[in-house]
Amino acid sequence: MTSEDLDEDRFIEVEIKGEVENPGIYQLKLGSSIKDLFDMATLKEDAEVSQYSFNSILYNCQVIVVGKRKNKLISINSAEYDELITLPGIGPSLARRIIEYRKIYGSFNNLEELKNVNGIGESKFNKIREYICL
Numbered sequence: 001m002t003s004e005d006l007d008e009d010r011f012i013e014v015e016i017k018g019e020v021e022n023p024g025i026y027q028l029k030l031g032s033s034i035k036d037l038f039d040m041a042t043l044k045e046d047a048e049v050s051q052y053s054f055n056s057i058l059y060n061c062q063v064i065v066v067g068k069r070k071n072k073l074i075s076i077n078s079a080e081y082d083e084l085i086t087l088p089g090i091g092p093s094l095a096r097r098i099i100e101y102r103k104i105y106g107s108f109n110n111l112e113e114l115k116n117v118n119g120i121g122e123s124k125f126n127k128i129r130e131y132i133c134l
Contacts, residue, residue, distance in 0.1 A: 014058050018066035019047035032058050038066075046072075073133040076114055077107040087128045094119050108134060 010030050014037055017023040021042035028036060035054035043049065048069040058064075074083050076098065084095035094117070101117045108114060111132060115125050 012058060012060040012062075014060075014062045014064065016041045016064045016066065018064075019044040019068050020066055028058060034058060034064065037064065074131055075134060076111070076132050077102065077134050087131055089124050089127050110134070 011027050012030055013025050013027055015025045016037055021044060026037060026040055033054060034052050034056045037058060046069045048067045074087060081095050081099060084090055084098055085092060097117050097119060111129065114120055
């Protein structure tokens with residue numbers, strides 16, 4: 001599409017960068033939403049878009065920067081073995097102990113209860129605290 005083909009009243013140009021597969025400048029129809037742009041640029045799996053309303057209408061020369069989602073939290077109540085071993089300092093045996101603890105006592109009521117699992121003391125708990133949730 002050449003610049004002669006574009007009617008400036010009907011198209012806008014919006015730049016997107018950050019956590020997208022195809023960053024760059026996109027030509028969209030006037031009235032396009034941010035969801036339209038996200039679909040074209042293809043969001044990465046760890047893209048943080050919660051601050052955007054997908055219905056928001058884009059405007060000409062707008063720049064959208066998609067940030068990266070912070071740590072993905074792992075639920076100590078529902079995580080499987082494969083997820084648990086990704087936590088810092090949690091190897092195969094501790095992952096099995098966490099799962100066994102849940103089978104015996106049920107779901108954890110708070111994060112600190114994880115310290116009741118044999119092998120998880122204060123130090124190890126502090127290493128994984130920012131990576132876990134209930």
